[in-house]
Amino acid sequence: MTMKIAIETHDLSFWYGDFQALFDVNLSIKHGRITSLIGPSGCGKSTLLRSINRINERIGNARSTGQILIHGHDILAPEVELLQVRKEVGMVFQRPNPLPLSIRDNVLFGYRLHHGKRGLKSSERDRIVEKALSKVLLWDSVKDRLDHTATQLSLEEQQKLCIARLLPVQPEVLLMDEPCSALDPSATEAVEELVWDLRDQFTIVLVTHNMAQARRASDECIFMLLGKVIEHSETGEMFVNPSCQETADYIEGRYG
Amino acid sequence: MSDSVPAASQSNRGDDFDRRDAAWYVDRLVHLLVFLGGVSAILFILGIFVFITREGLGYLTASFSPSEFFGSIEWRPTSDTKPTYGILALLTGTAAVSGLAMVVAIPFSLGAAIFIGELSEGKTREILKVLVEMLAAIPSVVWGFIGLSIMNPFIIDAFDVPVGLNVLNAGLILGLMAAPIMTTIAEDALKAVPDHYREAAEAMGATRWQVIFRVVLPTAKNGLVAAVLLGVGRAFGETMAVLMASGHSVNMPTSPFDSVRALTATIAAELGETAHGSEHYRVLFTIGIFLFLITFCINLIADLIVRGIRKK
Structure with a gap:
């Protein structure tokens, strides 16, 4: 099975001030699949995820070495514009974080950043909004209240909206940082199903604390420990037949 | 371990559930002081308002004419012949x-x-x-x-x-x-x-x-x-x-x-x-009321x- 590689890292190390969070991470993540990052708290899985669209540079004293290649282009290179990187690499956060704008403006927010505010006909605008919201199965429930504030939606709807607002700029990669941890079980199921349906068109990287979720909702798993990648394999393989003792111990709940 | 803990006599347990220690009195006292502080702030503001109103009221009820007070630019409070109190210029x-x-x-x-x-x-x-x-x-x-x-x-x-x-x-x-x-x-x-x-x-x-x-x-x-x-x-x-x-x-x-x-x-x-108590004095207090409002x-x-x- 040959699949296109979407994300590669070469000797990626990352520091918060003096604290080293990632050690020489080498990975290749395939297009069209869901890849889970698992491991105990503080293992660096969120740091790795957040460095793929460089959002962890918001923290002043963050610093990295090595390369992160997206379609063969190093996004850590000095001439790279963050705006363009973040257009290609969308992110969904742990807590749903729609902006305090209307549902419509939330969906259009990213689009407007990348295409300018003017020159968007209202018919064109409505088409973009409908397409994005339909894709996340939200259109039918919100189509009559597109002008309502997005923060009034239920958490499940908010999280779906947060996915929908990434779609109009047609990103290649979707990063999800524990996207269901603030949701109840039925909402979790709905969001997982949605993510599963989106996987053909995107490269999805998912951080999760929940072993069961990693097992049922991803194609491949990457197990991390203390800032290093321990094991990277097919999800079925990892849960049935892990090759490292640490992985086996973590999956079976002996620590973490 | 448990051997060294002196056994509390079971009969006395719960007898002092109504005991009030120093912390209880301190809590009440602080409660009272804070309450007085809060109430006095309101009282002072009301007091100030009552005071300026009382001083300005004499003018407001006697010779106050809104059209002169708000509409005239003539502020001549010390004129011997005919003092006028128009605040339009001051307000502007x-x-x-x-x-x-x-x-x-x-x-x-x-x-x-x-x-x-x-x-x-x-x-x-x-x-x-x-x-x-x-x-x-x-x-x-x-x-x-x-x-x-x-x-x-x-x-x-x-x-x-x-x-x-x-x-x-x-x-x-x-x-x-x-x-x-x-x-x-x-x-x-x-x-x-x-x-x-x-x-x-x-x-x-x-x-x-x-x-x-x-x-x-x-x-x-x-x-x-x-x-x-x-x-x-x-x-x-x-x-x-x-x-x-x-x-x-x-x-x-x-x-x-x-x-x-x-x-x-x-x-x-x-x-x-x-x-004190002159018409000029009362007009100034009327301006005070106005500013306050x-x-x-x-x-x-x-x-x-x-x-x-x-x-x-």
Whole structure:
């Protein structure tokens, strides 16, 4: 099975001030699949995820070495514009974080950043909004209240909206940082199903604390420990037949 | 281990459930003191209002004519033949000075708040915050002094006008006076915007300025309006600096270079020279009531707006 590689890292190390969070991470993540990052708290899985669209540079004293290649282009290179990187690499956060704008403006927010505010006909605008919201199965429930504030939606709807607002700029990669941890079980199921349906068109990287979720909702798993990648394999393989003792111990709940 | 713990005699357990120790009395005492503090604040404000109303009431009920009081520009309280009490010129003076002050203060304070709250980091931010708070602590008479001895000759030179004590001078001074408090409140409003909004916008590729302009400012809108209103209230009620910098002459201003007189300054300058209980004395108190009501309304609106934010 040959699949296109979407994300590669070469000797990626990352520091918060003096604290080293990632050690020489080498990975290749395939297009069209869901890849889970698992491991105990503080293992660096969120740091790795957040460095793929460089959002962890918001923290002043963050610093990295090595390369992160997206379609063969190093996004850590000095001439790279963050705006363009973040257009290609969308992110969904742990807590749903729609902006305090209307549902419509939330969906259009990213689009407007990348295409300018003017020159968007209202018919064109409505088409973009409908397409994005339909894709996340939200259109039918919100189509009559597109002008309502997005923060009034239920958490499940908010999280779906947060996915929908990434779609109009047609990103290649979707990063999800524990996207269901603030949701109840039925909402979790709905969001997982949605993510599963989106996987053909995107490269999805998912951080999760929940072993069961990693097992049922991803194609491949990457197990991390203390800032290093321990094991990277097919999800079925990892849960049935892990090759490292640490992985086996973590999956079976002996620590973490 | 358990052997060494002396066994409590079971019969006495629970006998002292009604015992009140020192902490209980301290708690009650603090409760009472705080309650008195809160109530006295309300009582003082009511007391002040009752006092000015009582002093001004004699004029309001006897010879008060709204058309003269609000409609006439003749402020001649000491005329021997026929004293007139028209505050239109004074009111216009106050409004002109406060208006110009806001033109100066709004861009300054919003700019400073955005810089401190959104763009600066670490030490720079801390130092700037302390400096802004120090600016807010400068006594108003010092600002008046600056208006009188620095701005006055400067305006005369720069604009080639005979007098430098005018609307422009007082407006600039008041604007600089109001800016620090407005900056502090506006910065609080920006700080109240949850960081995950910024993070969300940045993750979609928004630049610093896009985050500020499209997310932070619209979210903080109410707090920013409240900051501006409190600044207006401050400018309206300010006395000493206006008295010193405005030229203090009764005049309907037609340009920024006209001298004016403010309502507050009129009270400050004249009250000491009036006979207690005279008509002039009572009119000044009537102006006081009027000022009190205006600033009360401005502060109330600002407060309601701020409450509006918290509810959301």
